[in-house]
Amino acid sequence: xxxxxxxxxxxxxxxxxxxxxxxxxxxxxxxxxxxxxxxxxxxxxxxxxxxxxxxxxxxxxxxxxxxxxxxxxxxxxxxxxxxxxxxxxxxxxxxxxxxxxxxxxxxxxxxxxxxxxxxxxxxxxxxxxxxxxxxxxxxxxxxxxxxxxxxxxxxxxxxxxxxxxxxxxxxxxxxxxxxxxxxxxxxxxxxxxxxxxxxxxxxxxxxxxxxxxxxxxxxxxxxxxxxxxxxxxxxxxxxxxxxxxxxxxxxxxxxxxxxxxxxxxxxxxxxxxxxxxx
Amino acid sequence: xxxxxxxxxxxxxxxxxxxxxxxxxxxxxxxxxxxxxxxxxxxxxxxxxxxxxxxxxxxxxxxxxxxxxxxxxxxxxxxxxxxxxxxxxxxxxxxxxxxxxxxxxxxxxxxxxxxxxxxxxxxxxxxxxxxxxxxxxxxxxxxxxxxxxxxxxxxxxxxxxxxxxxxxxxxxxxxxxxxxxxxxxxxxxxxxxxxxxxxxxxxxxxxxxxxxxxxxxxxxxxxxxxxxxxxxxxxxxxxxxxxxxxxxxxxxxxxxxxxxxxxxxxxxxxxxxxxxxxxxxxxxxxxxxxxxxxxxxx
Numbered sequence: 001x002x003x004x005x006x007x008x009x010x011x012x013x014x015x016x017x018x019x020x021x022x023x024x025x026x027x028x029x030x031x032x033x034x035x036x037x038x039x040x041x042x043x044x045x046x047x048x049x050x051x052x053x054x055x056x057x058x059x060x061x062x063x064x065x066x067x068x069x070x071x072x073x074x075x076x077x078x079x080x081x082x083x084x085x086x087x088x089x090x091x092x093x094x095x096x097x098x099x100x101x102x103x104x105x106x107x108x109x110x111x112x113x114x115x116x117x118x119x120x121x122x123x124x125x126x127x128x129x130x131x132x133x134x135x136x137x138x139x140x141x142x143x144x145x146x147x148x149x150x151x152x153x154x155x156x157x158x159x160x161x162x163x164x165x166x167x168x169x170x171x172x173x174x175x176x177x178x179x180x181x182x183x184x185x186x187x188x189x190x191x192x193x194x195x196x197x198x199x200x201x202x203x204x205x206x207x208x209x210x211x212x213x214x215x216x217x218x219x220x221x222x223x224x225x226x227x228x229x230x231x232x233x234x235x236x237x238x239x240x241x242x243x244x245x246x247x248x249x250x251x252x253x254x255x256x257x258x259x260x261x262x263x264x265x266x267x268x269x270x271x272x273x274x275x276x277x278x
Numbered sequence: 279x280x281x282x283x284x285x286x287x288x289x290x291x292x293x294x295x296x297x298x299x300x301x302x303x304x305x306x307x308x309x310x311x312x313x314x315x316x317x318x319x320x321x322x323x324x325x326x327x328x329x330x331x332x333x334x335x336x337x338x339x340x341x342x343x344x345x346x347x348x349x350x351x352x353x354x355x356x357x358x359x360x361x362x363x364x365x366x367x368x369x370x371x372x373x374x375x376x377x378x379x380x381x382x383x384x385x386x387x388x389x390x391x392x393x394x395x396x397x398x399x400x401x402x403x404x405x406x407x408x409x410x411x412x413x414x415x416x417x418x419x420x421x422x423x424x425x426x427x428x429x430x431x432x433x434x435x436x437x438x439x440x441x442x443x444x445x446x447x448x449x450x451x452x453x454x455x456x457x458x459x460x461x462x463x464x465x466x467x468x469x470x471x472x473x474x475x476x477x478x479x480x481x482x483x484x485x486x487x488x489x490x491x492x493x494x495x496x497x498x499x500x501x502x503x504x505x506x507x508x509x510x511x512x513x514x515x516x517x518x519x520x521x522x523x524x525x526x527x528x529x530x531x532x533x534x535x536x537x538x539x540x541x542x543x544x545x546x547x548x549x550x551x552x553x554x555x556x557x558x559x560x561x562x563x564x565x566x567x568x569x570x571x572x573x574x575x576x
Binding site: 001002004005006008009011012013014015016017019020023028030072075076078079080082087090091092093094095096097098099100101102103104107108109110111112114117118119122123149153154157158161181202206207209210212213216217231234235238239244247248251252254255258259261262263 | 310313314316317320321323324325327328330331334342343345346347348388389391392394395396399404407410411413414415416417418419420421422423424425426427428429444445447448449451452455480484505508509510511512515516526527528530531534539541544545548551552555556559563566567570
């Protein structure tokens with residue numbers, strides 16, 4: 001009964017995974033024949049000064065978006081786990097950003113942040129009136145903001161479910177001992193949510209390697225190459241410059257990064273994590 | 279937005295996610311002013327861009343520049359919507375529906391069967407199958423897009439909707455199997471035993487016992503993957519060339535180039551492309567929220 005899923009996964013997951021490794025040693029323009037090319041692509045990719053930069057930008061996006069999303073989702077999740085009716089309403093409204101596609105979001109924020117006709121100049125609010133997508137640091141900030149705006153609701157929901165499974169008696173005992181809300185948060189909630197935090201972080205970290213559509217539509221990697229992550233680099237080399245060999249080499253690097261990070265997170269978490277088999 | 283107010287959402291939400299501890303207040307009975315304040319601040323951050331989108335979509339381009347961007351237009355103008363709809367919006371919508379349905383139904387069914395086999399069966403084969411799927415969680419499968427593109431070309435499926443559907447099914451499997459197997463594991467063994475005593479086959483147990491009991495997880499998986507596929511951008515961008523095959527996110531991107539500075543028209547196209555999924559959310563939100571909270575944080 002596992003066979004249909006297995007066949008699909010092998011055909012479009014495992015075979016391409018091996019295929020991307022093979023293609024990184026080949027020469028292919030995306031249309032014509034494929035020729036073996038030895039280490040040419042790897043040589044080209046590894047000697048390109050753009051690669052360390054793209055890896056750095058990828059890590060920047062990953063770490064910054066994790067660092068912004070995790071505390072906020074945790075706090076919002078804990079808050080939503082309370083039982084007043086209005087919090088249920090908030091949970092419903094909070095979820096809306098997840099329904100918009102990254103392409104839709106990129107298009108929307110591009111208009112909102114326009115330095116001439118966007119929200120800032122329209123409201124005569126000088127703090128918001130900047131060339132948001134025209135300066136490297138600011139563009140990175142915008143990407144982190146939009147990613148967080150889109151995905152915090154999802155992770156907050158995961159945390160909300162996690163908090164609801166913490167036994168109430170632990171809080172009652174802590175309250176009897178005189179622990180305040182902040183103390184309870186750090187001594188009970190956070191440790192009890194350890195595996196939830198790991199699951200959510202793994203999803204965030206591996207997911208951030210695939211941020212492509214948002215960055216592609218929002219900045220196309222610019223200004224300059226300040227937001228050109230590996231996934232974008234792969235797309236541009238492969239499907240715009242028709243260099244499938246080097247693009248495959250970059251894809252191999254992305255796969256290795258994903259596996260390495262997942263293993264690292266698992267090591268941090270030890271056993272018991274939801275993603276144990278990884 | 280007012281129609282999204284839950285009327286009896288509380289019980290359902292917490293009963294499937296909270297078990298016996300559903301009524302509790304952390305930190306005693308003091309109201310949490312800071313948390314409350316931050317909660318409303320976050321709501322503003324979430325809602326303002328959406329509000330802006332909606333009101334802008336009803337503005338005339340001439341009135342858009344220079345007017346207060348957060349002030350609703352004095353009279354609703356539907357010309358932006360008319361323009362977007364005249365631009366083949368319906369066919370993009372149909373393409374998106376075909377791709378989403380074509381992916382979801384097989385993906386959920388085969389993932390469910392695999393999850394059932396992994397939980398109920400034993401042996402090295404199933405164990406390694408499970409490990410393989412779990413490995414898929416750690417690998418950003420989009421990184422394998424170049425060989426997938428090659429396979430699609432070799433199958434002569436380039437520039438067809440199947441070129442989006444087949445890889446999407448495969449990409450959906452790892453997480454679906456994980457969530458579904460977590461759920462099936464919770465079905466009491468005795469239920470299977472008693473059905474077996476009654477002479478039921480494995481196939482019958484799969485569909486008549488496990489399937490209905492796993493319904494919340496099935497819905498979760500369907501919605502989660504549905505969102506991924508509906509909003510997918512990379513596959514359509516790579517696999518399609520004909521404008522008539524475009525799905526909504528890709529169409530949105532090309533609209534942006536077409537309309538240029540006509541922001542109200544772009545806003546209308548964003549609203550229109552999100553509207554169907556928003557309607558589904560309003561209808562199925564309880565199931566969705568409870569399924570997601572339970573499905574990902576077991």
